[in-house]
Amino acid sequence: MSSGVQTPSADGYLLGVEDLKVSFRTEDGVVRAVDGVSFGIKPGEVVAIVGESGSGKSVTAMTLMGLTRSPNATFEGRALFDGRDLISATDEELRKVRGGGIAMVFQDPMSSLDPVQRIGKQIVEQIRAHDKNISKAQAYDRAAELMERVGVPRARERLRSYPHEFSGGMRQRVMIAMALSNDPRLLLADEPTTALDVTIQAQILDELRQLRDATGAAIILVTHDLGVVADIADRIVVMYAGRVVEQGTLDEIFYDPQHPYTWGLLGSIARIDRDRSQRLPAIPGLPPSLLRPPEGCHFRPRCPHAFDRCTQVPELKSRLADAPDHLDRCWLEPERKRALRVVGDQIGLASEQAVIS
Amino acid sequence: MSVDGNGDVIDVEAAAQADGSSAPDGTPLLAVDHLRVLFPIKAGTVVNRKIGYVHAVDDVTFVLNEGETLGIVGESGCGKTTLIRTLVRLVDSTGGTIRFRGADITNADRKDLQPIRREMQMVFQDPQASLNPRKRINQIIATPLRIRGVPKDRFEAETRGLLDKVGLQPEHLNRFPHEFSGGQRQRIGIARALAVEPKLILLDEPVSALDVSIQAQVINLLDKLQDDLHLSYVFVAHDLGVVRHVSDRIIVMYLGKLMEISPAEELYTKPIHPYTSALLGAIPIPDPNENRARERTMLTGEPPNPINPPTGCRFHTRCPFATEICSTAEPPLTQYANGHLAACHHPQHVTASEVVGAVRSEASPLSAGEDRPVT
Numbered sequence: 001m002s003s004g005v006q007t008p009s010a011d012g013y014l015l016g017v018e019d020l021k022v023s024f025r026t027e028d029g030v031v032r033a034v035d036g037v038s039f040g041i042k043p044g045e046v047v048a049i050v051g052e053s054g055s056g057k058s059v060t061a062m063t064l065m066g067l068t069r070s071p072n073a074t075f076e077g078r079a080l081f082d083g084r085d086l087i088s089a090t091d092e093e094l095r096k097v098r099g100g101g102i103a104m105v106f107q108d109p110m111s112s113l114d115p116v117q118r119i120g121k122q123i124v125e126q127i128r129a130h131d132k133n134i135s136k137a138q139a140y141d142r143a144a145e146l147m148e149r150v151g152v153p154r155a156r157e158r159l160r161s162y163p164h165e166f167s168g169g170m171r172q173r174v175m176i177a178m179a180l181s182n183d184p185r186l187l188l189a190d191e192p193t194t195a196l197d198v199t200i201q202a203q204i205l206d207e208l209r210q211l212r213d214a215t216g217a218a219i220i221l222v223t224h225d226l227g228v229v230a231d232i233a234d235r236i237v238v239m240y241a242g243r244v245v246e247q248g249t250l251d252e253i254f255y256d257p258q259h260p261y262t263w264g265l266l267g268s269i270a271r272i273d274r275d276r277s278q279r280l281p282a283i284p285g286l287p288p289s290l291l292r293p294p295e296g297c298h299f300r301p302r303c304p305h306a307f308d309r310c311t312q313v314p315e316l317k318s319r320l321a322d323a324p325d326h327l328d329r330c331w332l333e334p335e336r337k338r339a340l341r342v343v344g345d346q347i348g349l350a351s352e353q354a355v356i357s
Numbered sequence: 358m359s360v361d362g363n364g365d366v367i368d369v370e371a372a373a374q375a376d377g378s379s380a381p382d383g384t385p386l387l388a389v390d391h392l393r394v395l396f397p398i399k400a401g402t403v404v405n406r407k408i409g410y411v412h413a414v415d416d417v418t419f420v421l422n423e424g425e426t427l428g429i430v431g432e433s434g435c436g437k438t439t440l441i442r443t444l445v446r447l448v449d450s451t452g453g454t455i456r457f458r459g460a461d462i463t464n465a466d467r468k469d470l471q472p473i474r475r476e477m478q479m480v481f482q483d484p485q486a487s488l489n490p491r492k493r494i495n496q497i498i499a500t501p502l503r504i505r506g507v508p509k510d511r512f513e514a515e516t517r518g519l520l521d522k523v524g525l526q527p528e529h530l531n532r533f534p535h536e537f538s539g540g541q542r543q544r545i546g547i548a549r550a551l552a553v554e555p556k557l558i559l560l561d562e563p564v565s566a567l568d569v570s571i572q573a574q575v576i577n578l579l580d581k582l583q584d585d586l587h588l589s590y591v592f593v594a595h596d597l598g599v600v601r602h603v604s605d606r607i608i609v610m611y612l613g614k615l616m617e618i619s620p621a622e623e624l625y626t627k628p629i630h631p632y633t634s635a636l637l638g639a640i641p642i643p644d645p646n647e648n649r650a651r652e653r654t655m656l657t658g659e660p661p662n663p664i665n666p667p668t669g670c671r672f673h674t675r676c677p678f679a680t681e682i683c684s685t686a687e688p689p690l691t692q693y694a695n696g697h698l699a700a701c702h703h704p705q706h707v708t709a710s711e712v713v714g715a716v717r718s719e720a721s722p723l724s725a726g727e728d729r730p731v732t
Contacts, residue, residue, distance in 0.1 A: 284574075
């Protein structure tokens with residue numbers, strides 16, 4: 001899988017994020033958007049960051065690209081890419097990493113393309129920004145090649161099209177082509193298929209998988225869709241209200257989830273392969289305000305299993321003897337969790353009543 | 358879940374007047390007959406010429422019974438939203454009829470529609486855009502109460518009752534829409550729809566803008582309200598998991614045409630139309646093992662342009678089973694057992710004897726041929 005990839009940093013990780021914190025000063029106070037995020041990604045790996053709106057998953061991804069830098073933002077922690085810390089790097093250093101080492105694909109392909117420039121010109125601009133020695137003609141050849149690679153039919157012809165002449169799926173392919181233009185070793189994809197129909201989503205996910213296999217690039221996929229995650233991810237990072245609450249391999253998270261929030265997420269999905277139960281085991285309440293997050297575990301106010309110890313923040317660590325890389329932030333004993341997380345015969349968040357409020 | 362048909366006597370009479378006949382018992386709540394909605398495409402700055410039509414809804418026939426939830430699924434541009442907007446007369450139809458409790462409302466004017474709009478309400482996809490940002494919640498809910506003729510001194514009590522029904526607190530009454538989260542706003546939209554005591558609620562992607570955990574809350578709420586208030590729903594969504602969870606029957610649309618109608622569960626275990634199979638196959642199942650084990654048909658290409666839809670079966674350009682006939686003759690809707698209908702020349706998951714026993718449905722598009730399906 002990882003053939004043709006340069007050796008990453010010493011510990012085997014291409015990117016290592018350590019205790020990342022991002023906060024924004026606003027009129028109402030300080031918003032702790034990211035409050036302790038750690039994870040690593042190896043070459044050729046697909047890591048999914050899963051969470052709901054406001055969980056800090058997009059801010060995490062954008063911070064890695066330096067896109068959250070603004071006068072009201074403060075950063076703590078490190079993100080080592082190739083031995084270089086992306087958090088403390090200068091704008092000039094980051095500019096080289098962006099598009100070169102790390103590339104990003106955004107959720108909305110319409111608003112991330114320039115509507116008045118031809119597609120080809122936009123891809124060529126990106127190629128030449130990072131490779132000064134390439135001629136215009138060569139860059140156009142490369143652009144056509146990239147478009148073909150991501151499955152755009154009649155690629156050379158369509159370089160002359162404008163973004164509005166493309167459908168949503170085709171635009172997203174263009175975004176991926178642009179991201180690939182400088183052979184990135186890490187692709188950050190922020191909800192790349194959320195705006196697309198399921199049939200097109202399946203095509204794009206397949207495209208990403210093939211690219212990973214062909215180029216050995218690692219992919220960080222930010223998403224809220226656990227179906228997409230099950231389809232493509234190797235490892236999962238679950239975020240809630242700015243913190244990583246659990247991380248592990250695909251099978252660990254789906255079959256042995258340790259955090260009650262993960263149980264709630266898994267239980268809330270209306271699945272096509274299960275009996276239609278009378279009520280979905282929903283998570284009660286709403287995510288907390290990041291201006292005034294609850295004391296201790298952020299999930300405590302919505303958690304039916306909370307007890308007095310939960311007012312202290314649990315450390316993100318492995319609590320399972322046989323799975324040292326399966327980390328979670330929950331005070332409950334693993335044995336107890338295995339009993340608590342079963343609702344009916346499925347994993348879900350138990351609650352005293354059928355939750356509707 | 359069937360409820361007796363005489364909800365509001367006055368409204369039934371009013372509805373009956375619109376078409377001059379009475380509504381006998383057993384009449385479906387909503388009957389849609391060969392409905393077409395075409396949007397003209399205009400060109401030219403001086404003289405407006407019509408240069409073509411977008412075939413948004415093209416000859417669609419179905420019924421909705423009392424207390425039933427009918428799901429409508431399809432990709433963007435398949436006409437599902439236009440269809441339900443036409444049902445509440447927000448969009449005018451080009452052809453066909455819409456009957457509500459037997460009364461023809463296809464061309465009914467504002468006055469005739471008023472009693473019907475009280476029975477038929479809509480909840481929109483974007484709760485942010487469908488609530489007036491400058492009005493407080495009690496004002497938003499008071500308007501439909503006034504229309505219902507509730508005396509002013511009852512407003513407060515009624516509004517509190519409605520908020521309670523949708524799981525909001527009384528202290529929310531004086532707040533503005535922006536003070537709520539997406540899920541709460543959708544509850545306000547539902548409370549507003551409930552204020553006129555409707556029989557039928559048309560839901561246009563009511564949960565797709567919400568996070569999964571909040572989606573589950575809203576779906577559970579809709580479920581509970583249906584049981585308590587004997588509502589009928591038309592539920593439009595692109596998420597087949599959600600639709601399956603709420604629906605009794607499901608309609609699959611593609612490029613303005615009806616591809617399949619099936620009892621909810623059966624659509625997932627026995628999809629007859631290849632398009633339905635492809636849609637189902639495209640959904641990633643949130644279970645790694647099942648996902649790995651499953652065989653999936655990957656659909657290539659994208660939906661064709663609805664201005665120039667393909668001849669014959671609209672799906673033939675992307676269909677893995679397409680043959681000569683698919684591009685020349687439009688397949689009729691064929692009725693199989695269990696009221697399962699599909700418009701396909703090459704039906705899947707059916708036995709030869711089922712095909713022999715199948716009949717051409719009355720609901721078939723007028724332009725469809727007489728061809729029998731082949732296995």
